[in-house]
Amino acid sequence: MAKVVVLGSGFAGQTAALNLRKSLGKDHEVVVVTPNKKFGYVPSWVWVGVGRMDVSETQFELAPVYKRMGIGYVNGLARAVHPDDNYVMVDLLEGGEEKVEYDYLINATGPKLNYAATEGLGPDHGHTVSICTPNHAAEAGEEYLKMVERMERGEEVKMLIGTGHGMATCQGAAFEYIHNIAFDLEERGLLDRAKITWLSNEQALGDFGVGGMVIGKGGYTVSGKIFAEASFMEKGFGWITGAHVTKVEEGKAHYITIDSAEDQVEEFDFAMLIPAFAGVPIKYINKDGNDITGELCAPNGMLKVDADYTSAAKGFDNWKKEDWPETYQNQTYGNIYAAGISFAPPHPISKPAAAPDGTPIVASPPRTGMAAGIIGHVVALSVADIINGKADKPVHTASMANFGAACVASMGKSMTKGSAAVIAMFPVVPDYERFEYGRDMDATFGDQGLAGHWLKALLHHLFIYKMKGKFGWWLIPD
Amino acid sequence: MKVKYTPYTQLAEAWMQPGPFAKFTRTCVLWQIVKFAAYNLKIIKVVAKGH
Numbered sequence: 382m383a384k385v386v387v388l389g390s391g392f393a394g395q396t397a398a399l400n401l402r403k404s405l406g407k408d409h410e411v412v413v414v415t416p417n418k419k420f421g422y423v424p425s426w427v428w429v430g431v432g433r434m435d436v437s438e439t440q441f442e443l444a445p446v447y448k449r450m451g452i453g454y455v456n457g458l459a460r461a462v463h464p465d466d467n468y469v470m471v472d473l474l475e476g477g478e479e480k481v482e483y484d485y486l487i488n489a490t491g492p493k494l495n496y497a498a499t500e501g502l503g504p505d506h507g508h509t510v511s512i513c514t515p516n517h518a519a520e521a522g523e524e525y526l527k528m529v530e531r532m533e534r535g536e537e538v539k540m541l542i543g544t545g546h547g548m549a550t551c552q553g554a555a556f557e558y559i560h561n562i563a564f565d566l567e568e569r570g571l572l573d574r575a576k577i578t579w580l581s582n583e584q585a586l587g588d589f590g591v592g593g594m595v596i597g598k599g600g601y602t603v604s605g606k607i608f609a610e611a612s613f614m615e616k617g618f619g620w621i622t623g624a625h626v627t628k629v630e631e632g633k634a635h636y637i638t639i640d641s642a643e644d645q646v647e648e649f650d651f652a653m654l655i656p657a658f659a660g661v662p663i664k665y666i667n668k669d670g671n672d673i674t675g676e677l678c679a680p681n682g683m684l685k686v687d688a689d690y691t692s693a694a695k696g697f698d699n700w701k702k703e704d705w706p707e708t709y710q711n712q713t714y715g716n717i718y719a720a721g722i723s724f725a726p727p728h729p730i731s732k733p734a735a736a737p738d739g740t741p742i743v744a745s746p747p748r749t750g751m752a753a754g755i756i757g758h759v760v761a762l763s764v765a766d767i768i769n770g771k772a773d774k775p776v777h778t779a780s781m782a783n784f785g786a787a788c789v790a791s792m793g794k795s796m797t798k799g800s801a802a803v804i805a806m807f808p809v810v811p812d813y814e815r816f817e818y819g820r821d822m823d824a825t826f827g828d829q830g831l832a833g834h835w836l837k838a839l840l841h842h843l844f845i846y847k848m849k850g851k852f853g854w855w856l857i858p859d
Numbered sequence: 860m861k862v863k864y865t866p867y868t869q870l871a872e873a874w875m876q877p878g879p880f881a882k883f884t885r886t887c888v889l890w891q892i893v894k895f896a897a898y899n900l901k902i903i904k905v906v907a908k909g910h
């Protein structure tokens with residue numbers, strides 16, 4: 382009998398747990414360790430953040446799902462992994478601690494939202510709102526509606542949306558948020574009372590941390606930057622790119638840019654800035670009691686896997702698809718894997734830049750729900766094959782340089798007047814040796830319209846259904 | 860909200876204003892049903908290529 386422990390219950394963790402349970406016999410044990418009591422469907426939090434969806438519609442209780450599926454559930458926060466002795470120490474939410482032993486461990490904790498990397502950032506100890514957790518999204522929605530009240534009284538309001546650190550990722554979520562705000566204000570007849578500005582670490586609009594993209598449109602091959610800028614132009618947004626936010630004060634965001642290390646200030650009444658991500662602070666302790674976290678994890682705390690971590694120093698022009706991990710197996714402890722945001726990428730996808738004072742400014746690689754699900758799935762299949770005696774090493778692979786991703790970016794929630802940008806790319810990491818524009822133009826496209834919103838709404842229900850492990854869940858692609 | 864064209868500004872450099880027909884197609888239900896089907900087929904292709 383083998384025991385697989387999954388840390389985390391997001392897209393990667395939940396996908397891994399469900400697939401393990403499906404692939405392993407009942408004599409094997411699957412246990413999820415998570416501090417959450419509910420699954421949260423992240424892509425819909427953007428609607429919570431503008432008050433157009435109740436947060437409860439994006440969540441469901443995990444315990445009944447795990448009970449029905451025969452998956453163990455430890456409601457706590459993993460504190461330390463002891464890889465030589467194969468156990469995890471967990472701080473239980475109800476108090477106390479539990480020693481959870483494993484034969485195989487899948488780290489799918491997702492990110493630590495590193496607000497502390499930027500002074501004054503974030504809703505808890507700072508001056509900005511966030512849509513990165515369900516509670517934060519609900520608070521953002523309340524704060525946004527206060528701005529609406531001010532505009533209804535005739536006031537003009539300055540809004541600042543984007544990223545709050547030079548190494549942040551998830552520009553797509555901020556892109557959705559700025560457009561949903563504009564859509565909502567336009568419907569209320571208030572858009573002309575808002576001065577909306579985008580502030581981001583992308584070198585150019587439309588980069589999204591994947592080095593931008595080129596799409597076919599109307600017989601032309603066009604840079605996605607043009608469409609991203611046009612979408613901002615249409616709503617009258619201003620934009621500042623290549624920016625690292627150094628400090629946030631009440632109503633003021635200080636930043637430097639790739640072009641200037643001089644302190645610049647953007648004032649705001651309402652700001653939603655995505656923080657930098659780091660690895661969840663789990664310690665790795667060896668059999669001698671020494672902390673080996675620094676050996677197993679990248680400096681940002683994300684777990685190293687089968688990527689080529691020497692490639693980062695070779696420079697953007699020498700980066701290859703082989704740099705990217707395929708099995709997500711830790712190379713020191715073969716029974717430990719990382720899935721989703723928890724794995725340490727070898728380097729960014731976008732071209733790194735820096736401010737004149739040397740401060741790095743580059744959009745970090747995004748790992749969307751689709752990528753996290755795919756990785757969680759292949760890791761589960763590999764572990765199940767090893768346990769079932771079909772393989773002696775991980776044989777299922779999914780490199781971000783070999784799989785594609787589809788992203789439906791909401792630009793307004795309404796079944797009759799709404800809109801979304803439907804973006805798909807193959808592969809996620811551009812491969813300029815194989816494809817002229819880095820990606821297969823036959824499977825890379827972008828478009829905008831009402832059908833995009835229908836698709837986003839469909840995916841909301843489809844993936845919540847899947848994550849509940851309901852009948853036929855495995856038929857729904859990652 | 861109508862954005863005013865002002866030459867030599869950030870907005871002017873990104874100018875690509877949709878005309879009435881382009882705006883109509885964005886929310887035309889019949890056309891969007893066709894688009895919806897096309898998006899699904901294209902995404903299936905992307906998913907299939909990665910497997």
